[in-house]
Amino acid sequence: AQVEMNNLAVLLEEKTASYKSVESELESSNQRQQTLEVELSTDQKELNDTQKELNDLRSQLEEKTALHEATATEISATLEKERATASQRQRELESKVIAAQAEVTNFKKMSAEVSTTLEKERETAKQNQQIIEQKLEEERAIFNQKYEELEAKLIMSEKELLNVSTKLAESCADYDISKKSLSETSSSLEKERETTRQLTKELESLLATKEEEIASVKAAMEEQIASHEAASTWMTQILEQERQIANQCQQELKDCLVSKEDEAEMAQRKILDEKSELEKKNAFIQEELENLRIEFEQKSVAYNALNESSNAVAMTLEKEAQQQAELKQKLSNAESQLEILRAEVSELNEAKNGTNEHQREVEAKLSTALCELEAKRQDVESLMNERKILAAKVKDVEEQAKTFREMQSRDHRQALETIVLAAQAAAVEANKELVGTKERSEAELAKVRNDCTAVEQELKSKLEQLANLEKKHDVNGEHIKFLQARVNTAENDAKEARAELAEVFANLETSRKKIADTLEHMTQKDSTQVKLERELELVKVALNAAISSRDQLQSELSIINTESDRLGAELERERKIHHDGALQLENLRRERDALQAKLVTPSDQLHLVFQTSTRMPISPNGVSLDPLFFQHRQTRRGDWSSTSRYGWPPSRFHSSSPVKRRVPTSFSDGQHHEDMPTSLNDSKVNETTIHNRARIVPKKLQDE
Secondary structure, three states, X not given: OHHHHHHHHHHHHHHHHHHHXXXXXXXXXXXXXXXXXXXXXXXXXXXHHHHHHHHHHHHHHHHHHHHHHHHHHHHHHHHHHHHHHHHHHHHHHHHHHHHHHHHHHHHHHHHHHHHHHHHHHHHHXXXXXXXXXXXXXXXXXXXXXHHHHHHHHHHHHHHHHHHHHHHHHHHHHOOOOHHHHHHHHHHHHHHHHHHHHHHHHHHHHHHHHHHXXXXXXXXXXXXXXXXXXXXXXXXXXXXHHHHHXXXXXXXXXXXXXXXXXXXXXXXXXXXXXXXXXXXXHHHHHHHHHHHHHHHHHHHHHHHHHHHHHHHHHHHHHHHHHHHHHHHHHHHHHHHHHHHHHHHHHHHHHHHOOOOHHHHHHHHHHHHHHHHHHHHHHHHHHHHHHHHHHHHHHHHHHHHHHHHHHHHHHHHHHHHHHHHHHHHHHHHHHHHHHHHHHHHHHHHHHHHHHHHHHHHXXXXXHHHHHHHHHHHOOOOOHHHHHHHHHHHHHHHHHHHXXXXXXHHHHHHHHHHHHHHHHHHHHHHHHHHHHHHHHHHHHHHHHHHHHHHHHHXXXXXXXXXXXXXXXXXXXHHHHHHHHHHHHHHHHHHHHHHHHHHHHHOOOHHHHHHHHHHHOOOOOEOOOXXXXXXXXXXXXXXXXXXXXOOOOOOOOHHHHOOOOOOOOOOOOEOOOOOEOOOOOOOOOOOOOOHHHHHHHXXXXXXXXXXX
């Protein structure tokens, strides 16, 4: 009984240590709950900051939309004005074209009449022209040779113009090398100007040579045909007319060259303006891309912080779950130990008759402790279930955050793709505009070529007219000049009308492109605005979900706090119960000491132990004996084997009398053994030895 009481005291001390560890674990769980509350407060602050940022973005979007609407209204008003002016110009040009067509018809009629009159005059003037034709054929041959040389030079100039056009096409195709190509074209234009100047100089020299030749011809005519003064005067008049015509042709060529140079300069200026506009557009698009990238990085940082906080919460929950599992294991171990204690208490109840009342009290306390432990185990299981629910909720929140991130990344990718597509479209439009400018320049070059051919045709026609005038004697020159002036004015008016129409069409194309650009820009802004509104709605949903989860976590934390308080109260009760049990154990120990004082010798006590209990016999060295001893003890007869296994001879250990069996207190050397106590109050008989001796008992011997 004393050994069992000592064992119970040791077990109670172990349980006190386990309860202290449980208290420390509860304190650590409370500290973790506080840290979680702090993290929740920080998450709430971050959510409030994100809401403020989203409100700022909304205000900025509203301001941008208002500005875009104002610009759109202004652009629409300007477009309407331009349309009105273009319609007026078209009407005026149509009226001018109609008037020019009427003048052309009149000129055709007059030319037909003049042709009829000239045919009549040709028939009369053939006889007089035969003499002059013979003299002029030689001059014509010389003039034709020089004219062919001039045509060859013009062909070379056309080839140079073709080379310049190819260079312009290459420069337009290569946008990055546009400046160099423009400089090359400007140098080529300067070279062409020099060539034109050289051509004009050559024409002047040719005219001088022609004048010299005409002077020589005049001298020859005067020497050979002195009688024909009227013919000579007529020739001088013709030569003066030719000079005037040549001067007019030179002036027209100079005017054409100046106009083409001005047109080329205007085209260069237009190209530079378009380049500047494209650069501005590209800068604006880059600014928008940078702003969107900054917003995306800010949002990604905020969501990463939220994810880190959620991951930290999940880690803490997992750690708490592990700790709860360890607590469950400890509780299961305590229950197994309590079952062992119950079995030992039942055995003590069978062995002890004098201490039944104390044992009943101890059993009642143990039953109450077991009930409380079961209640705690149920509470722990409920906490585990709640933690599982919390973990599931955290997983749901993480899945929602993942879906939100995926949606946001998709929206940002779509926004970036739309912006990139818009930039590509702008680049394509810029390339188209460059191609258009190139085509315009080619068309202008073609116009220059056509004008050159027209000038050549006009020169040829004028030369033919001169030949016809040479054949004629009496030609109405003033009427022809009047008609030529009207033709020139009509052609100039037609050219002006064409130029004005081209300008109007160019203005209409530019206005149409501007409208398309503004519409595309507005559509892009609308799409970005809609996407930002969707993102704001998603952020709102996420914020509401986070707020709800936060409220749930706060409620669960309050529940956990209440349960922790309840567990603390239960622990205090258990401490009180443990203190009462310790006092009772001290009382029992005192009673044991009193009983031990009444005992006489340890040999008698050991004899009583062997008679009353089925415990294993103990050697003088404190080592338990073999179970075969009890098999011989059942028969109470028989001889031991002659072995020194137990430290003494078997004849002394086992006496022949069946009733009086005692363990010897002395050995063959006649001295008392050192480990054998003289009394139970000796200092060497302590609680540890009794505890170890009590634990060595096998189950078969307990049953016996």
